[in-house]
Amino acid sequence: MRRPVRPRSSPRSGRTTTRSGAAPSATWAWKRRSEPPHERRRGRGAASKKEKRSMTAPERPSPKYEPFGWHHWPDDFWMSYQFRRGLGETQEGGGAVSEVFQAATHITAGDFETWYTAWRHIADRNARRGDEALAAGHVRTAMNCWLRAANYYREAEFWLTPDDPRRLDAFTQAERASANAFTRMDPPGEIVEIPYEGGKTLPAYFVRSANGGPRQPVLISVGGLDSYKDELWFMTGRGAVQRGMSVLMVDGPGQGGALRRHGLVTRHDYEVPIGRCIDWLSARPDVDTSRIAVSGSSLGGYYSARAASMDSRLAACISHGAIWDIHERWKARDDNHGLAGHIKWVFGARDMAEATEIARPFTLEGVLEHMKCPYLIIHGGHDVLGVEAVRKVHDYATAHGVKATLKLTSEEETGAEHCQHDNPTLGQELMLDWLADVFGIDQNTLSFFPG
Known part of the structure; x- marks a missing residue:
């Protein structure tokens, strides 16, 4: 049915x-949904037009x-x-x-x-x-x-x-x-493993820009609940290298290879894995350590804000979709929710009740006021998660002296979906132009090439 x-x-x-x-x-x-009635085989025998009309499913x-x-x-x-x-x-x-x-x-x-x-x-x-x-x-x-x-x-x-x-x-x-x-690519991208904890590593791709000179600013890019490093090229990475920045696209705990191969579930104190990424970048002679930023998409919007609030080495932060409090958002969800299976996997929980309990410390309250760097919040005006939480993030940040910018994408301009999934090009342009300005990159000096 x-x-x-x-x-x-x-x-x-x-x-x-x-x-x-x-x-x-x-x-x-x-x-799994059963086959729609109008696609099922009818039994033997012909039916009149009237019978066919009465038996046809909407x-x-x-x-x-x-x-x-x-x-x-x-x-x-x-x-x-x-x-x-x-x-x-x-x-x-x-x-x-x-x-x-x-x-x-x-x-x-x-x-x-x-x-x-x-x-x-x-x-x-x-x-x-x-x-x-x-x-x-x-x-x-x-x-x-x-x-x-x-x-x-x-x-x-x-x-x-x-x-x-x-x-x-x-x-x-x-x-x-x-x-x-x-x-x-030119320069060639690198397949890397960021040293983490207990002998385990965080899989990542490091791609330098052909435009940025010998010591480049870097964007650390992380996904959210169900995205991982291989998708981030189409969400943030490509736009970064086009604007003279290197990008480190990483699978943090609860994501991609960190979850699938190492069994690393997510954690609320995401400044720890992001800090490991900063440590790794700081050891490289081709990185401008005064210009390292972090972006996080969807649930990653919480990860990035948490990391930038707790690690002063970050010079800029982007929440590509903002979340104020995970526990508050999920407390009404049960095991029949459309993404319940993935939530339980990422949080290492037996059911949604346990996942929701694990999520209690996943909040920006009491955290966001410690952020000292410029902060961009970009959110779809018709986001599946709504806009109430993003306004709360922005209002709380500005009330506590954070230099926060809020961009709500509209239906008219497109990109109004969660993380601008309906128009990720717009999302990249808004995020990476903002970051280039924060980093003082003069795009008039860059060479532009197809792709």
């Missing part, structure tokens, strides 16, 4: 999970453009949101519009298997094309194909359960594709 359309303020319940402990390798069971809502962007499956909020994310990142080299819509034609709303198969197909195709292009000496084409493949692999694995071996395989293929592309 089809579920009714849910309003934006009440997203669909997408999956349930169970865990026997905090370790990622546990048993997970997720709900058609699914048509795709449409909303204030927050293209809404492909209006009766499936979270799947449409993830599709919108992949569609938007085509603008930054993370896909091709036709391929993304081609994948959508093979996806049944609410069916995570069709989602995986469709995205995996175009990911493998681009990875293969990249390898073939390199063999033919077509390096630029190879790099383009690999970047698309990396983002498609990320999309493919999104709804898989953490203990599904296909998830780590798709992630590994995404890293391979990213590494193939980044290491062939």
Whole structure:
């Protein structure tokens, strides 16, 4: 039976999970939507036109453009949101519009298997094309194909359960594709491991700008609840190197390889992993240590603000989507929430009740007043998380003397979705131009080249 359309303020319940402990390798069971009635086979025998009319199920809502962007499956909020994310990142080299819509034609709303198969197909195709292009000496084409493949692999694995071996395989293929592309840039990008704790490391990509001189300012870029370093190129990294900055795109605790390979769940004191990144950067002769900034997207907006409030070595901070208090936001969510499975994985929790309890110290109250650097808060005016929390972050910061700037992107200018997923180009332009100004970068002196 089809579920009714849910309003934006009440997203669909997408999956349930169970865990026997905090370790990622546990048993997970997720709900799946049954096949829509109008796609099921009818029994034998013909029916009259009148009977056909009476037996025909209501058609699914048509795709449409909303204030927050293209809404492909209006009766499936979270799947449409993830599709919108992949569609938007085509603008930054993370896909091709036709391929993304081609994948959508093979996806049944609410069916995570069709989602995986469709995205995996175009990911493998681009990875293969990249390898073939390199063999033919077509390096630029190879790099383009690999970047698309990396983002498609990320999309493919999104709804898989953490203990599904296909998830780590798709992630590994995404890293391979990213590494193939980044290491062939000029200057070559580096695949690095940031020393962390207990002998474990934080996987990262370090990419220098061709424009910035021998000692460059650096942006440390982290994702949020479900993004990781390979996606950050399309959200912040590309814009940074275009403006004369190096970028360190890192998987912190609860993200990417740190979570998938090392079992590192998230932590409220994110100044610790960010501090390890600053330590690593400070040992490099090609880094201007007086100009190191941090940006965090979505849940990362809390991470970045926390780090910049607690580590005075950071010269600027960006919350790409602001969050005031995680516990307060999640306390009404149960195990049927559309992202409950991922939340439990990232927080190392058995259920949402435990995840919410773990999230108690994830608040900027009593923290944000310690920030001494310029602070940009950029947030979608039609963000799925609403705008109340971002206003609270801004008002609290300014009331405590923080030099904070708030930018709410509107429906009219686009980019009004969470983290500007409907138009990430706009998000990069707003964030990285602001940061270039803070760092005193004269963009008139930079050489501009395609890509």
